Amino acid sequence: MRTAFWMAAILSNLGAHLGADIMAGKVALDLSVQPLKEDVFKEAKEEVVTLMAQPMVAPRPATTLTPEIRVRAVHDGHWIAFLLTWADTERSEAGRLGEFSDAVALEFPVKEEPLPPIFMGTKDMPVHLLHWRAQYQRDREKGPPEMKDLYPNMNPDMYPMDFKDQGKLQGISEEMREVYSHGKAAGNPQSYRKESAVDEIFAEGFGSSSIIHNPQSHGEGRWSDGRWAVVLARPLALVNGSVLVPGQPGHIGLAVWQGGQDEVGARKCVTMSWITLLMAGE
Amino acid sequence: MPKVKNWQIGREMEYPYEGQRPKRQWAIVFDLNKCIACQTCTLACKTTWTSGQGQEYMFWNNVETKPYGGYPLGWDVRILEKLGRQDWEKNAPLEGKTVFEAAAPTERALHFFPKDEDWMYPNNGEDDCAGRVEGGCHIKDLPHDRWFFYLPRTCAHCTYPACLAACPRKAIYKRAEDGIVLIDQSRCKGYGECVRACPYKKSMYNPATRVSEKCVGCYPAVEQGLQPMCVQNCIGKIRIMGFISPPWTARADNPVDYLVHKKGIALPYYPQLGLEPNIYYIPPVHAPREYLAQMFGPQADDAVKRYLELRQDPIAQGLLVLMGSTDCILHSFKVADGLASGYDEKGGEIVQVPVVEPLHARAAYDEKLATVRTNTP
Numbered sequence: 041m042r043t044a045f046w047m048a049a050i051l052s053n054l055g056a057h058l059g060a061d062i063m064a065g066k067v068a069l070d071l072s073v074q075p076l077k078e079d080v081f082k083e084a085k086e087e088v089v090t091l092m093a094q095p096m097v098a099p100r101p102a103t104t105l106t107p108e109i110r111v112r113a114v115h116d117g118h119w120i121a122f123l124l125t126w127a128d129t130e131r132s133e134a135g136r137l138g139e140f141s142d143a144v145a146l147e148f149p150v151k152e153e154p155l156p157p158i159f160m161g162t163k164d165m166p167v168h169l170l171h172w173r174a175q176y177q178r179d180r181e182k183g184p185p186e187m188k189d190l191y192p193n194m195n196p197d198m199y200p201m202d203f204k205d206q207g208k209l210q211g212i213s214e215e216m217r218e219v220y221s222h223g224k225a226a227g228n229p230q231s232y233r234k235e236s237a238v239d240e241i242f243a244e245g246f247g248s249s250s251i252i253h254n255p256q257s258h259g260e261g262r263w264s265d266g267r268w269a270v271v272l273a274r275p276l277a278l279v280n281g282s283v284l285v286p287g288q289p290g291h292i293g294l295a296v297w298q299g300g301q302d303e304v305g306a307r308k309c310v311t312m313s314w315i316t317l318l319m320a321g322e
Numbered sequence: 323m324p325k326v327k328n329w330q331i332g333r334e335m336e337y338p339y340e341g342q343r344p345k346r347q348w349a350i351v352f353d354l355n356k357c358i359a360c361q362t363c364t365l366a367c368k369t370t371w372t373s374g375q376g377q378e379y380m381f382w383n384n385v386e387t388k389p390y391g392g393y394p395l396g397w398d399v400r401i402l403e404k405l406g407r408q409d410w411e412k413n414a415p416l417e418g419k420t421v422f423e424a425a426a427p428t429e430r431a432l433h434f435f436p437k438d439e440d441w442m443y444p445n446n447g448e449d450d451c452a453g454r455v456e457g458g459c460h461i462k463d464l465p466h467d468r469w470f471f472y473l474p475r476t477c478a479h480c481t482y483p484a485c486l487a488a489c490p491r492k493a494i495y496k497r498a499e500d501g502i503v504l505i506d507q508s509r510c511k512g513y514g515e516c517v518r519a520c521p522y523k524k525s526m527y528n529p530a531t532r533v534s535e536k537c538v539g540c541y542p543a544v545e546q547g548l549q550p551m552c553v554q555n556c557i558g559k560i561r562i563m564g565f566i567s568p569p570w571t572a573r574a575d576n577p578v579d580y581l582v583h584k585k586g587i588a589l590p591y592y593p594q595l596g597l598e599p600n601i602y603y604i605p606p607v608h609a610p611r612e613y614l615a616q617m618f619g620p621q622a623d624d625a626v627k628r629y630l631e632l633r634q635d636p637i638a639q640g641l642l643v644l645m646g647s648t649d650c651i652l653h654s655f656k657v658a659d660g661l662a663s664g665y666d667e668k669g670g671e672i673v674q675v676p677v678v679e680p681l682h683a684r685a686a687y688d689e690k691l692a693t694v695r696t697n698t699p
């Protein structure tokens with residue numbers, strides 16, 4: 041049994057990715073705990089994964105800003121956690137126009153056979169993404185920036201439905217105010233405070249991604265000395281999504297955005313092929 | 323890359339998506355000889371659409387002072403500089419490249435990314451060329467004659483929008499029923515690609531909702547047969563909104579078709595960029611022709627000449643007085659017996675105005691009432 045597993049891993053590895061596999065060893069810990077300490081990865085082997093400027097669709101970056109990302113993984117039989125670290129000289133959380141957030145994404149095929157195209161999957165061959173943004177983490181910790189945080193010297197007269205002394209206009213609800221906030225009025229998750237630093241996203245090709253409500257995953261990033269270290273954790277079996285099984289190989293893809301260098305959306309550095317994830321058995 | 327037909331530049335051009343003309347195309351014509359920069363249009367739009375948080379500096383309609391004013395700062399100069407010299411002979415197809423054709427392989431459209439600060443000067447004293455009377459003109463030593471004109475701008479709901487082409491989330495769409503270009507407020511993730519790519523800089527970022535926004539063409543009004551707020555409220559009566567046809571299906575009784583195609587006095591602005599923008603301008607007659615050619619293409623000179631001859635054309639005159647005479651969209655018009663009439667889609671009359679208002683001249687001194695009168699034409 042064990043031999044067959046390794047053979048399968050090696051074969052799929054040959055077809056999928058040039059470079060080392062990522063080994064997710066089993067740990068006797070509860071990885072669903074938030075936030076996860078980085079020392080849960082102390083026994084895990086670190087692999088260096090090569091990234092390239094996203095080459096498929098414009099607009100795309102002209103140069104590779106993040107040539108590599110370091111990856112460690114562990115699982116506890118129910119959850120899997122990844123430690124992702126990469127060099128980024130500045131910490132960017134987005135805010136005003138033209139300020140974008142640092143971010144990282146982990147991509148999983150929803151079905152292993154056949155593997156979907158690594159670049160965001162395709163019709164009927166979806167991928168499941170965990171997308172961590174520094175901006176979302178800031179939201180969770182401090183709330184989204186107010187206009188007066190972004191523009192301390194700005195002096196607006198007043199906003200609609202926003203009176204200090206409401207007088208006869210008592211009973212103005214948040215909903216009535218939101219009519220004047222187009223993103224909120226349309227129910228865009230981007231316009232509300234993010235309660236989690238991680239979005240779970242479903243995609244069937246470029247430009248098709250949509251956010252999954254009630255995500256199960258969680259994550260936490262820490263920037264110091266010119267490097268991000270982000271821990272991402274997910275249940276092995278995501279509802280209606282990717283399922284990883286101990287003892288069987290899975291696959292991952294990675295993407296990194298350096299917001300301070302105007303990377304956002306399709307302007308990102310990515311893995312060019314699926315990387316095999318070797319899941320230690322029970 | 324697919325090829326699409328752009329009549330404004332007289333040739334086919336590259337565009338990231340297949341060409342698909344809407345059933346009809348929203349359009350506004352502005353007579354720049356009459357705009358007084360009262361900014362009533364700007365405020366009509368602002369109070370209707372952009373009074374919320376994150377929209378403090380957002381003006382979907384703005385009026386700037388040419389040649390030096392701009393919102394955002396220097397938008398026109400900067401995209402023209404990026405594009406460099408491109409040749410275009412009169413009555414010939416554009417020889418040069420459009421922003422789509424000149425784009426690097428990594429981009430959808432040639433562009434510049436305006437900075438946040440660039441949006442903070444919406445016509446703040448741009449036309450203020452003099453101090454106190456005794457101080458005289460404070461703009462001295464210009465290398466050219468002194469002139470300026472006002473340029474009111476909305477989104478051009480382009481036939482080939484660069485904003486739509488650049489959005490990797492496909493969150494921007496052009497409506498088949500009226501050609502209005504909208505950003506899906508529930509899909510946009512605020513990547514700002516449209517803000518970068520639109521050469522007219524009519525897609526704007528809202529840092530409070532963290533998504534991009536733009537002029538919606540007042541679609542709820544348009545759906546009810548009404549002209550947009552910035553058009554309805556124009557004090558100078560310089561605007562008319564309607565539906566433009568491509569030249570091969572133009573109708574002489576359609577007000578917009580008449581001004582653009584039949585009469586050739588209204589021109590698209592910066593057509594050389596290749597978006598087939600759908601706001602059209604009657605160029606200001608007093609501005610240097612070289613400047614007008616740069617802004618409106620090689621037909622600008624002829625458009626000015628034809629405009630100056632309008633006194634001999636009662637039909638065109640009639641149409642110009644229909645501008646600003648009704649809140650409703652005019653689908654057709656007729657000028658006969660000194661009266662200009664505008665009609666709705668079914669041919670029902672909406673409005674009728676005299677081409678020349680009756681003139682009553684009264685004696686300066688009224689003997690009966692023993693009072694002095696002032697005549698106001």
Ligand code: SF4
Pocket residue numbers: 356357358359360361362363364385472474555556557558559560561
């Ligand atoms: S309301 Fe009319 S006249 Fe006044 S600035 Fe706007 S376009 Fe010009």
Ligand code: SF4
Pocket residue numbers: 476477478479480482483484485486503519520521522523524525536597599
């Ligand atoms: S003017 Fe700009 S924002 Fe408006 S449709 Fe054209 S490209 Fe898009």
Ligand code: SF4
Pocket residue numbers: 366367368370371382383475476477536537538539540550551552553
């Ligand atoms: S058409 Fe409507 S949304 Fe667009 S600029 Fe005019 S008033 Fe504003």
